[in-house]
Amino acid sequence: MDCRKKWRLPEKSLWFFTQILGLTENGRDGDSVYLRTWDDYEHHSLKLTAHSTSGIRRTALRAASQEALERRVKAIEAAGLGVGWADGDAGIGPTYRFTDPDGHDFELYWESEWYDPPEHLRPSLKNQAQAYPGRGVSVRRLDHVNFLAAATEPNGDFVRDVLGGRVTEQIRLDSGKISAQWLHFATKSYDLVYTEDWTGRNGRLHHIAFAPDTREDILRAADICLDNGVFIETGPHKHAIQQTFFLYVYEPGGNRIELCNPVARLILAPDWRPITWTEAERAKGQAWGLKTIDSFHTHGTPSAD
Known part of the structure; x- marks a missing residue:
C-alpha cells in the first residue's frame, strides 16, 4: 500500500x-x-x-x-x-x-x-530480529501476496521465465484455462499467487497474507477481530490447495488480509512437479468442506465499482 x-x-x-x-x-x-x-x-x-x-x-x-x-x-x-x-x-x-x-x-x-532494534525492542535471543510484541495477533512475518488478474497464465509465465519463480500448485478449469497459480522463489511453498478476476479488471489486489506461529494463533485472531469489529469474510478453516490454515478479514481501508499458517510445508524437491487441481475438485470447497464464497473472486482493491 x-x-x-x-x-x-x-x-x-x-x-x-x-x-x-x-x-x-x-x-x-x-x-x-x-x-x-x-x-x-x-x-x-x-x-x-x-x-x-x-x-x-x-x-x-x-x-x-x-x-x-x-x-x-x-x-x-x-x-x-x-x-x-x-x-x-x-x-x-x-x-x-x-x-x-x-x-x-x-x-x-x-x-x-538490517534492522537494529532500539533497546526496548531488543530480543533476549540474538538470532531473533525483535522482541515479541505480545500485541494483537503478533504476526511473525509477511507471508505472501495474492494478485487478481484478468488472465493468470501470462503472469505465472512471467514470474517463472523472467523472475525465476516456479509454479507449485494451480487450478485448471474444464475449458483448459488456468484460473489460479501459486509460485515460489525458495523453499516456502508459495510467495506470489495469481487468481482470476471475475470482474475482468487488471492490476488489482486479492490479499496480503501475514503468518503467526500456530493455527491456534489464527483461532485467537478470529476472536480478536470479532471483539474489535473487524469484518471476517471467511474462515477460520483449512485450504485444500497448499493446506494452509486461514482467516480472511477486511482491514478498515477495504483491503483483504489473510492470517495464514502453512504449518511446516516446504518444497524441497529441486524437480517439483506442479500439482494441478480440477474444476470438479475445487467445487468441493476447502479441505474440510467449507465452500468458497463468491466475494473471493470479485472483491479486490481498488474496488471494481
Missing part, C-alpha cells in the same frame, strides 16, 4: 496493522508510515501511505545478490516490461521498477539495511 498522494494518513488502517496484527512502527516519511513484523530482518515489511483509494501500490522483491539483480533487470527489459531505476524507500538501496503483464507494479533491489 505504497501510494504517493496528499491525503490524510489512514488512522483506522494504522490501528488495524499495529493493534490488531501487532506490527511495529519504524519511522514516518511525509504521509507514509513504515511498519514491520517482529521477526523481519529488514527495515520494514509494509509501507502504509495515505491515498484516495485502497489497494497495493508496489510489491518489492529482494534479489539473491547484486549479480542476480542485474540478471533479472536484463530479463525484464528483454520482456519489455521495465520501467527504470529509482531511489529505494527507507532501508533499501536502488530499486528497479517494472510491471507484470497484468499491470501490477513491482520493484527489485539488493541493498538492504
Whole structure:
C-alpha cells in the first residue's frame, strides 16, 4: 500500500496493522508510515501511505545478490516490461521498477539495511530480529501476496521465465484455462499467487497474507477481530490447495488480509512437479468442506465499482 498522494494518513488502517496484527512502527516519511513484523530482518515489511483509494501500490522483491539483480533487470527489459531505476524507500538501496503483464507494479533491489532494534525492542535471543510484541495477533512475518488478474497464465509465465519463480500448485478449469497459480522463489511453498478476476479488471489486489506461529494463533485472531469489529469474510478453516490454515478479514481501508499458517510445508524437491487441481475438485470447497464464497473472486482493491 505504497501510494504517493496528499491525503490524510489512514488512522483506522494504522490501528488495524499495529493493534490488531501487532506490527511495529519504524519511522514516518511525509504521509507514509513504515511498519514491520517482529521477526523481519529488514527495515520494514509494509509501507502504509495515505491515498484516495485502497489497494497495493508496489510489491518489492529482494534479489539473491547484486549479480542476480542485474540478471533479472536484463530479463525484464528483454520482456519489455521495465520501467527504470529509482531511489529505494527507507532501508533499501536502488530499486528497479517494472510491471507484470497484468499491470501490477513491482520493484527489485539488493541493498538492504538490517534492522537494529532500539533497546526496548531488543530480543533476549540474538538470532531473533525483535522482541515479541505480545500485541494483537503478533504476526511473525509477511507471508505472501495474492494478485487478481484478468488472465493468470501470462503472469505465472512471467514470474517463472523472467523472475525465476516456479509454479507449485494451480487450478485448471474444464475449458483448459488456468484460473489460479501459486509460485515460489525458495523453499516456502508459495510467495506470489495469481487468481482470476471475475470482474475482468487488471492490476488489482486479492490479499496480503501475514503468518503467526500456530493455527491456534489464527483461532485467537478470529476472536480478536470479532471483539474489535473487524469484518471476517471467511474462515477460520483449512485450504485444500497448499493446506494452509486461514482467516480472511477486511482491514478498515477495504483491503483483504489473510492470517495464514502453512504449518511446516516446504518444497524441497529441486524437480517439483506442479500439482494441478480440477474444476470438479475445487467445487468441493476447502479441505474440510467449507465452500468458497463468491466475494473471493470479485472483491479486490481498488474496488471494481
